[in-house]
Amino acid sequence: MNKKEIFSSFLKLRGFRFTPQRERVLEEAFSIHKHFEAEDLLVRIRQNGHRVSKATIYRTLALLIQCGLLREVIFGERHSHYEHTLGPKHHHLICLRCGKIIEFTDETIERVQQRVCEKHRFEPSQRRFEIIGYCENCAKHL
Amino acid sequence: MNKKEIFSSFLKLRGFRFTPQRERVLEEAFSIHKHFEAEDLLVRIRQNGHRVSKATIYRTLALLIQCGLLREVIFGERHSHYEHTLGPKHHHLICLRCGKIIEFTDETIERVQQRVCEKHRFEPSQRRFEIIGYCENCAKHL
DNA sequence: TTTGCAATTGAGTCTAAGTTTCAACTACAA
């Protein structure tokens, strides 16, 4: 099942529709292979000769998160960033000085999550593990 | 060294001043023993018969985070929450339905952080580990 | 002490991400 099928069946299941605008946002979101923000989608959709309103972009992003194709990541700015959920789960090192984002994976985190959720009878749907500090280069200039 | 000494020496070190307003914010922030937001401080300071402007509250919160007495926590709302850094480091389970926050501790997380930071030569100053999903009660109603 | 000066404050203004509203439009099923 590809992204398009996942999204359209998610929508159909709840009586929502797979509209051209929603498909446009889906396509554009997955043509970016790094972290992106809502504004990026707006600009790129325009550049590709299409038009989807700001409201619809925000509404569609929320749906893509709900259906699990996207995840919201938080980098300490006052607006959201998004990334694909496909591929191995990873987490972030965030540099306070230059804004650099380093991704890392760690398989023990998954076990920690399972243990904690079991203990508290909590049903997880996503997680955030972010270490904030200074990258190698910026640590020198401190 | 108590909070007041930590804060005032942090300020003095950088040529800043330990003013009555900053002391007021410090006191009020530490009289709350749970997560709080900027607005909470404003209201409580007024209720206690004092007055500190919104601008000064935000400015002081930033200083308290810089000096390590407070930490910003993110609960998926569009404004920040804060908590004390004293006591054992803990993390959060966040319920998407009722907003309940469950705190948990896990000693392996610290080791993961050390390992990752060493590998990437990253100088950590804080971290966030948040599991988002549904609490025991809300999972039923899903 | 006085004086000089940088730090600080608060009132008000501004910003911008994201949300809401609503009238027009669309898909679809009876």
Place this chain on the structure above:
DNA sequence: TTGTAGTTGAAACTTAGACTCAATTGCAAA
């Protein structure tokens, strides 16, 4: 075909938080 419920975009709205600036304060040198 018609009824109904979902969708859209433009514009107005919301709001946390940042910024501006004139007035005030704290401190340290003279």
